[in-house]
Amino acid sequence: MLELKHLSYSVDGEGANLDILKDVSLTVQDGTFLVITGPNGGGKTTLAKTIMGLNQPTGGQIIWNGEDITHLSITQRAQRGISYGFQQPPRFKGLRVRDLLAMASGNPGLTHAEGCQLLTRVGLCAADYIDREMDASLSGGEVKRIEIATILARNSPLMIFDEPEAGIDLWSFARLTDTFRYIHDKRAATIIIISHQERIINLADEIVMVADGVITDQGPKDELFSKILANTQAQCEFVRKGGLA
Numbered sequence: 001m002l003e004l005k006h007l008s009y010s011v012d013g014e015g016a017n018l019d020i021l022k023d024v025s026l027t028v029q030d031g032t033f034l035v036i037t038g039p040n041g042g043g044k045t046t047l048a049k050t051i052m053g054l055n056q057p058t059g060g061q062i063i064w065n066g067e068d069i070t071h072l073s074i075t076q077r078a079q080r081g082i083s084y085g086f087q088q089p090p091r092f093k094g095l096r097v098r099d100l101l102a103m104a105s106g107n108p109g110l111t112h113a114e115g116c117q118l119l120t121r122v123g124l125c126a127a128d129y130i131d132r133e134m135d136a137s138l139s140g141g142e143v144k145r146i147e148i149a150t151i152l153a154r155n156s157p158l159m160i161f162d163e164p165e166a167g168i169d170l171w172s173f174a175r176l177t178d179t180f181r182y183i184h185d186k187r188a189a190t191i192i193i194i195s196h197q198e199r200i201i202n203l204a205d206e207i208v209m210v211a212d213g214v215i216t217d218q219g220p221k222d223e224l225f226s227k228i229l230a231n232t233q234a235q236c237e238f239v240r241k242g243g244l245a
């Protein structure tokens with residue numbers, strides 16, 4: 001179980017502190033598929049990075065399986081089974097895709113077939129990619145999918161994906177949503193996905209809305225989904241007044 005208790009994160013702004021997360025509390029039960037959504041700049045990525053340890057919170061606590069991990073390093077959190085896929089993944093020049101997958105899985109002897117299976121799960125034609133280098137020749141969507149494959153390879157109990165749909169074509173996206181559904185059906189992990197995509201939100205057990213650094217709404221998907229859809233339309237005055245008619 002993941003518990004966030006009164007989490008805050010501030011940075012030095014010009015002259016004043018900039019509060020990016022403000023008193024965020026949230027409990028995520030094991031095996032839950034949670035989608036975090038909300039407007040751009042609301043604090044979703046900051047929240048995910050704070051859970052992973054890429055940001056040190058300025059207040060509050062993070063409890064994972066009963067242990068206070070607030071001050072643990074990224075590596076220590078990874079060792080305890082937390083993984084995070086970046087909104088904009090880094091490239092690892094000099095490494096081949098198969099090496100990266102083997103490292104992520106913790107199994108240097110990862111077989112060709114196992115590597116290919118992971119790539120297939122993210123909609124990549126495995127034979128074309130398994131021996132590619134992780135350099136600038138890979139497209140943005142390819143890097144993103146390979147990174148998701150490395151998280152699947154890690155097979156950790158808590159997987160956090162930051163906008164996995166970003167830059168991914170429709171066909172690969174369909175495969176990816178099938179993969180998320182498959183992991184969830186097995187209840188093999190707790191999945192937190194930051195997403196704006198209806199098809200991913202639709203897979204969720206629970207939805208959390210983050211805006212302006214706070215949780216503005218949360219609840220079961222069936223309750224919240226229609227509310228969110230209604231909200232996004234109502235917020236835009238131009239559309240509300242029939243500006244697109």
Ligand SMILES: Nc1ncnc2c1ncn2[C@@H]1O[C@H](COP(=O)(O)OP(=O)(O)OP(=O)(O)O)[C@@H](O)[C@H]1O
Nearest residue numbers: 011018020038039040041042043044045046047087
């Ligand atoms: N180190 C920082 N210094 C200043 N501002 C920051 C810093 N980190 C994040 N922010 C600001 O905090 C806000 C939240 O950023 P964050 O990346 O968490 O948003 P988000 O909800 O993930 O948005 P998006 O949907 O666009 O990915 C933004 O306004 C961002 O510019």
Ligand SMILES: [Mg+2]
Nearest residue numbers: 044045046087
């Ligand atoms: Mg973000």
